[in-house]
Amino acid sequence: MICEDQGAALTPLRREVFELLLRHDRPVGAYELLDELKSLRPKAAPVTVYRALDFLLELGLVHKVNALNAFSACRGQEADHRGLVLICRSCKATVELEDHKIDNTIRRSAAELGFEAGDEPVEVVGTCASCRA
Amino acid sequence: MICEDQGAALTPLRREVFELLLRHDRPVGAYELLDELKSLRPKAAPVTVYRALDFLLELGLVHKVNALNAFSACRGQEADHRGLVLICRSCKATVELEDHKIDNTIRRSAAELGFEAGDEPVEVVGTCASCRA
């Protein structure tokens, strides 16, 4: 599992935000998260959530899904967080796919152009099985 | 080249927005585009730009770059617009990479999970050569 403090300060606030994210099986917007956080911490403001998210992103405990402007707790089993995330444009569901072969191919192609790919999963937008039916 | 009317109504307004995009060699934000459009059309409002962009996106003349919340004219040589776009997190420069091999591999992996990948290029965020130096 994830969750262990990696030397940095996983404060109660930051842990709360992370645990809220873990409760969802889909990416969640910052303001939705804020609403939920408010039941624990009435003082919470947008920046409260964004700061906690920045921290968690830096630690690699959370991913930002650009296609949805939303955040998801990282469930990856491995140390790095490379791979693909499939995003359904219609129901917003996502599936993580830890395929190092594809990921390495992408990285190599990028490297040929002098470009060093980061560690965020690559986003693939499309349509999931249920929404196609 | 691109630009030919594909049966749909490429009105003056829409063409103007598209041509503004073509002038840039990088993705451009909607509000930056709006500022530029205003010199041609003082009446332009945010929705003016977004509507034109929606139209151009649908036609496949323009891509949205989610990682930057910005839009770029599509320069792809081919009918479909599949491939990769490399995005430098530091200078925001982008490079399009029309690699069907990678793209097909991604699509197949997605398909194994019942997921049908769309036609938007896959975004790879990282660091470009000059910014690494």
Add this chain to the structure above:
DNA sequence: TATATAATGTAATAACATTACACTATTTTA
């Protein structure tokens, strides 16, 4: 020409994200 449809104008607001500065808690070190 009358009607329908598509496109655009106009205003307001929603959704997402950051900046600036004050205050508190924790850690460091003299």
Add this chain to the structure above:
DNA sequence: TAAAATAGTGTAATGTTATTACATTATATA
């Protein structure tokens, strides 16, 4: 341990990106 430094949080305001709703104008079709 007191003073200073650093890290974390509170509070308010604002900046940025995107959409909704409805009125008006232009274009196509009967």
